[in-house]
Amino acid sequence: MSSSTEVNTNLYDDELTIGKWFKNIWTAIRSVTKGLGITFKYVYGVKPVTIEYPEVREELPANSRSRLFNDAENCISCYQCATACPVDCIYITAVRRDKEAPALKTKGGTPIKLDLLQYTIDTALCCYCGLCTTVCPTECLTHTTDYEFAQYTVDEMKYDYLADDVRAWRDRIVK
Amino acid sequence: MENSNNVEKLHTDLMTVNMGPQHPATHGVLRVEIKTDSEIVAEATPYLGYLHRCMEKHCEHLDYRGIIPFVDRMDYLASMNMEMGYSLAVEKMLGTEVPERAEYIRVLVSELQRVASHLMFFGTYAIDLGAFTPFLYAFQDREEILRLFEELSGARLLYNYIWIGGVWNDINDEQLRRIAKFCDKMEESLKKYHDLVGMNAIFIDRTKNVGVISEEMAYQYGATGPVLRGSGIDWDLRKKMPYGIYDKFDFDTVVGKGEMGTVGDCWDRYQVRVLEIFESLKIIRQVLDGIEEGPIIGKVPKIIKVPEGEIYVRTECPRGELGYHLTSDGGKNPYRLKVKSSCFTHTSMLGELGKGQMIADFVATIGSIDIVLGEVDR
Numbered sequence: 383m384s385s386s387t388e389v390n391t392n393l394y395d396d397e398l399t400i401g402k403w404f405k406n407i408w409t410a411i412r413s414v415t416k417g418l419g420i421t422f423k424y425v426y427g428v429k430p431v432t433i434e435y436p437e438v439r440e441e442l443p444a445n446s447r448s449r450l451f452n453d454a455e456n457c458i459s460c461y462q463c464a465t466a467c468p469v470d471c472i473y474i475t476a477v478r479r480d481k482e483a484p485a486l487k488t489k490g491g492t493p494i495k496l497d498l499l500q501y502t503i504d505t506a507l508c509c510y511c512g513l514c515t516t517v518c519p520t521e522c523l524t525h526t527t528d529y530e531f532a533q534y535t536v537d538e539m540k541y542d543y544l545a546d547d548v549r550a551w552r553d554r555i556v557k
Numbered sequence: 558m559e560n561s562n563n564v565e566k567l568h569t570d571l572m573t574v575n576m577g578p579q580h581p582a583t584h585g586v587l588r589v590e591i592k593t594d595s596e597i598v599a600e601a602t603p604y605l606g607y608l609h610r611c612m613e614k615h616c617e618h619l620d621y622r623g624i625i626p627f628v629d630r631m632d633y634l635a636s637m638n639m640e641m642g643y644s645l646a647v648e649k650m651l652g653t654e655v656p657e658r659a660e661y662i663r664v665l666v667s668e669l670q671r672v673a674s675h676l677m678f679f680g681t682y683a684i685d686l687g688a689f690t691p692f693l694y695a696f697q698d699r700e701e702i703l704r705l706f707e708e709l710s711g712a713r714l715l716y717n718y719i720w721i722g723g724v725w726n727d728i729n730d731e732q733l734r735r736i737a738k739f740c741d742k743m744e745e746s747l748k749k750y751h752d753l754v755g756m757n758a759i760f761i762d763r764t765k766n767v768g769v770i771s772e773e774m775a776y777q778y779g780a781t782g783p784v785l786r787g788s789g790i791d792w793d794l795r796k797k798m799p800y801g802i803y804d805k806f807d808f809d810t811v812v813g814k815g816e817m818g819t820v821g822d823c824w825d826r827y828q829v830r831v832l833e834i835f836e837s838l839k840i841i842r843q844v845l846d847g848i849e850e851g852p853i854i855g856k857v858p859k860i861i862k863v864p865e866g867e868i869y870v871r872t873e874c875p876r877g878e879l880g881y882h883l884t885s886d887g888g889k890n891p892y893r894l895k896v897k898s899s900c901f902t903h904t905s906m907l908g909e910l911g912k913g914q915m916i917a918d919f920v921a922t923i924g925s926i927d928i929v930l931g932e933v934d935r
Binding site: 409410412413414416417420421431442443445446447466467468509510511512513516525 | 700704715726
């Protein structure tokens with residue numbers, strides 16, 4: 383050993399007597415049997431705690447914050463979600479609605495005064511904090527309990543909520 | 558010393574080895590540059606910054622509500638405690654009154670989080686020292702807490718649950734009953750786990766007299782939390798400077814006594830954490846007795862504008878003391894949010910602790926100070 387380091391060698395300082403030798407063996411046996419005793423209690427009569435995933439799918443609690451869904455028909459384009467978003471991943475474009483066009487209302491009865499042209503959420507950026515859903519006045523933007531939405535490319539994580547295929551989720555979302 | 562075959566005269570160099578950033582024993586992305594002399598650590602230098610996410614700078618451009626998801630991500634194993642400290646800081650500046658029920662729920666969730674975090678320590682520390690089973694036991698119990706948090710807040714790890722002025726969702730009676738049941742079960746099984754790991758002869762041999770942090774060293778480095786208490790110093794912010802409604806509860810501070818070896822060794826720090834779970838369960842039981850119906854969020858303006866000034870708030874987190882220094886210029890965003898993290902302080906001790914240890918003991922030392930790199934780098 384070089385002189386640059388000092389090692390704590392007090393572990394080996396004690397002289398090993400025969401008494402200590404037997405005491406060590408006794409300690410080891412007692413300790414091991416105690417530990418294994420606890421382990422053997424788990425051999426029988428214990429329910430499995432894990433879920434075999436692809437066969438058994440877990441249902442998440444009702445207010446789980448998973449994939450976002452915007453019911454575009456009830457959206458009044460108030461931009462509150464985009465303002466509340468801490469990572470700025472909600473992109474909204476809306477124009478003023480023609481006065482001659484037939485008046486539209488949301489489910490709750492709020493008149494829609496803006497035409498929604500784009501409502502996109504970049505889910506790859508989303509941090510699932512839930513702040514956007516709490517500010518939504520018409521409660522059209524919600525977190526669903528759908529958690530299986532892996533994609534092959536990052537671009538596919540950009541959800542355009544006006545597109546037909548994304549609108550079709552409406553039938554299978556829970557909340 | 559003269560030696561006949563001149564082995565002593567052979568020139569031996571110190572070898573530099575990188576431990577981490579991807580190393581199972583460093584609990585995240587910590588890189589420790591170790592100069593080794595055969596099996597012995599001659600010099601250890603921790604390098605940080607692999608998980609730096611500019612969190613403090615980001616906060617300067619976010620509104621006060623939007624910061625909460627960010628502070629969650631600092632110590633991802635104790636998000637509730639992170640939120641609690643931040644909310645307290647903003648509430649003190651705003652002068653908001655938090656309803657009684659919300660205060661109770663806050664204490665409840667942060668103590669549950671402390672239990673979950675210490676269980677995580679218990680499991681990973683056993684893995685560091687070569688025992689795999691305790692990890693599974695610990696995770697089984699931790700899972701129940703996470704499931705409850707998921708029902709409460711909607712997320713398993715990054716909750717965004719404690720809001721400025723109160724909490725997000727209310728807790729119902731069924732959940733309270735479940736927590737009571739969990740407390741009984743946890744107490745019973747934790748005694749079993751402590752027998753399995755803490756009293757095991759191999760575990761004791763691996764941890765006693767290893768990585769000793771003396772009282773003086775703990776003071777000098779500014780250690781907090783279980784590391785400080787493990788060195789035999791009776792200091793708990795919940796007791797000494799109560800925040801929230803912690804002054805209402807009756808619990809003990811656990812300090813290391815050096816039962817197996819020296820005061821302040823790895824075993825003492827392990828024991829402090831395990832016994833702290835019992836204390837947390839004590840607090841949770843008192844919360845369950847004292848909680849009453851009422852509102853869960855106080856009056857907070859829709860757009861939060863904190864008056865000009867600054868504040869420093871510190872809270873007791875599972876890993877030590879967490880301080881928020883919030884400076885405001887009266888606008889919608891904070892002027893500066895400086896976070897004082899306990900893990901950072903503890904990481905700085907590694908250099909001195911590691912000197913002269915065996916490499917395997919060094920692994921035990923890193924595990925025993927229980928750092929989360931998310932909080933170190935922020």
